[in-house]
Amino acid sequence: MVRSYPANAENGAFLDDAVNTYYEDHGDAKSYPLILIHPIGGNILIWHHEIPLLLKSGFRVIAYEIRGHYRTGMSKVGAYAMQDLVTDLEHLLEHLNIKKCTIIGHSIGGIIASMYAAEHSDTVDAIVMINSSPKKFEEKDLEKHFETRKIAITQGIEALAENKLRSFDESRDLFKDKKHSDFFRDVFTKTSVEGFVAATIALYTIRGNVVDILQTSNCKVFAIVGSDDDVFMRLLKETKEEMPRLKVRILEGSDHWVIIEKPDEMYDILIEFVSETRNANVGLSRTT
Amino acid sequence: MVRSYPANAENGAFLDDAVNTYYEDHGDAKSYPLILIHPIGGNILIWHHEIPLLLKSGFRVIAYEIRGHYRTGMSKVGAYAMQDLVTDLEHLLEHLNIKKCTIIGHSIGGIIASMYAAEHSDTVDAIVMINSSPKKFEEKDLEKHFETRKIAITQGIEALAENKLRSFDESRDLFKDKKHSDFFRDVFTKTSVEGFVAATIALYTIRGNVVDILQTSNCKVFAIVGSDDDVFMRLLKETKEEMPRLKVRILEGSDHWVIIEKPDEMYDILIEFVSETRNANVGLSRTT
Numbered sequence: 001m002v003r004s005y006p007a008n009a010e011n012g013a014f015l016d017d018a019v020n021t022y023y024e025d026h027g028d029a030k031s032y033p034l035i036l037i038h039p040i041g042g043n044i045l046i047w048h049h050e051i052p053l054l055l056k057s058g059f060r061v062i063a064y065e066i067r068g069h070y071r072t073g074m075s076k077v078g079a080y081a082m083q084d085l086v087t088d089l090e091h092l093l094e095h096l097n098i099k100k101c102t103i104i105g106h107s108i109g110g111i112i113a114s115m116y117a118a119e120h121s122d123t124v125d126a127i128v129m130i131n132s133s134p135k136k137f138e139e140k141d142l143e144k145h146f147e148t149r150k151i152a153i154t155q156g157i158e159a160l161a162e163n164k165l166r167s168f169d170e171s172r173d174l175f176k177d178k179k180h181s182d183f184f185r186d187v188f189t190k191t192s193v194e195g196f197v198a199a200t201i202a203l204y205t206i207r208g209n210v211v212d213i214l215q216t217s218n219c220k221v222f223a224i225v226g227s228d229d230d231v232f233m234r235l236l237k238e239t240k241e242e243m244p245r246l247k248v249r250i251l252e253g254s255d256h257w258v259i260i261e262k263p264d265e266m267y268d269i270l271i272e273f274v275s276e277t278r279n280a281n282v283g284l285s286r287t288t
Numbered sequence: 289m290v291r292s293y294p295a296n297a298e299n300g301a302f303l304d305d306a307v308n309t310y311y312e313d314h315g316d317a318k319s320y321p322l323i324l325i326h327p328i329g330g331n332i333l334i335w336h337h338e339i340p341l342l343l344k345s346g347f348r349v350i351a352y353e354i355r356g357h358y359r360t361g362m363s364k365v366g367a368y369a370m371q372d373l374v375t376d377l378e379h380l381l382e383h384l385n386i387k388k389c390t391i392i393g394h395s396i397g398g399i400i401a402s403m404y405a406a407e408h409s410d411t412v413d414a415i416v417m418i419n420s421s422p423k424k425f426e427e428k429d430l431e432k433h434f435e436t437r438k439i440a441i442t443q444g445i446e447a448l449a450e451n452k453l454r455s456f457d458e459s460r461d462l463f464k465d466k467k468h469s470d471f472f473r474d475v476f477t478k479t480s481v482e483g484f485v486a487a488t489i490a491l492y493t494i495r496g497n498v499v500d501i502l503q504t505s506n507c508k509v510f511a512i513v514g515s516d517d518d519v520f521m522r523l524l525k526e527t528k529e530e531m532p533r534l535k536v537r538i539l540e541g542s543d544h545w546v547i548i549e550k551p552d553e554m555y556d557i558l559i560e561f562v563s564e565t566r567n568a569n570v571g572l573s574r575t576t
Contacts, residue, residue, distance in 0.1 A: 201367045
């Protein structure tokens, strides 16, 4: 079921292969829209710190959940490519009649943002990738998911959450704090096994030409990354070499779950990036 | 349900994520075993010409159907990686207690064969890849499946079969013959939409080191390819450059469905390859 919160958008399914995307549309419909996209195993709950602050700063905030994550169901078939997630976003933004926006995505969310921006340079003023990159992974980067998928399929999503909490594989210190581990467990276990498996396999299908296309577009490209997140540190370093205009901020001593680890520092950078874009955008419309 | 034909193997599910692989085990259990693996959209029916001939030549023939194809169901979840198909084969050959064999695979079947052989050099004497290769695809090779998946999901597998028959995209002349187009339709439409979609996405997950590993193993590597199958002609040319010991036979004027297009020529090459392997293998066991 498609739902909006607050109730200021129409309800109804709008995807031809019957994915019912759950989204929330907060703030004034006339304000500049920010689109928030969560990581694999995440959902709208991960933005609980950011949404009220962004609203207070005068933005419209649209957050949604990708296939198989919490309140968004799967398609008629389980497997999907990244391009299908991009199409889902396309349908959502058409449904909401969004003509200009900034997309903020964490991990797979940032990949969706970058692929979408590459295809819709007229709509997307800027993307902010949080522990994410617009580049294809190397094979070794995705190998840990052979194990995570096996745990999810044979033991269930709760067992996988416990395994992640025990192995600290995505954060060195974060999950030692019960408040954070409880929150992680609560969020992560709302993911369906099917959704988790399909999303980790979709990571193989990232298009190889995203940086090249963004290169020649006017879309601003920002990144925020935890210094301990080796994979995205490497991919963003490579991206920066190919696209010097990329602005990257590194959060020292932080890992993949930077949103939970350093909420205040992360927010300060985020608001700086999106304010820059909004101001440039408002300035542009005034002079034209 | 796991089934065997003739009834000379145990019945019962044997995969921990509940994939029930349908297989047929023909011929004398003491004869040298050949494993046959069909392409995406295929199933055991495509081997109707080869199975009796191979049996007549004294081989044991084991043919099975991959996930989501005709009589083999899906896993609990829809999406899978190539590695999962390799694991399914691993479980089947363990179940049948196969210690030595040759694997013959068409298209995705040959990819499974090559990945399996790379991991089980002790078990696999030889692989024969029919319009297939052990190399990763380029992104452009897989792009046609954005359209095929869309047709399958929104219009069904029958519509996709008709689309393929109309567009001749996998064979220039074959489907002009009603006998062949009827056969193709009959085979192809036994595939579930979920199985087709998952398999085409799994093609992104081929391991990148298969040629390197086969290079250093004793496994013989053979290939048969239709001269009009541009993708596999290119990939096999690259494979041959990296692995000069690869034996490739090109069937002129033939395309992807070489098994149906040139059954006799194809079989002659096939029997030459597998006889060479069987004789080498028998010779080896005599002298040790």
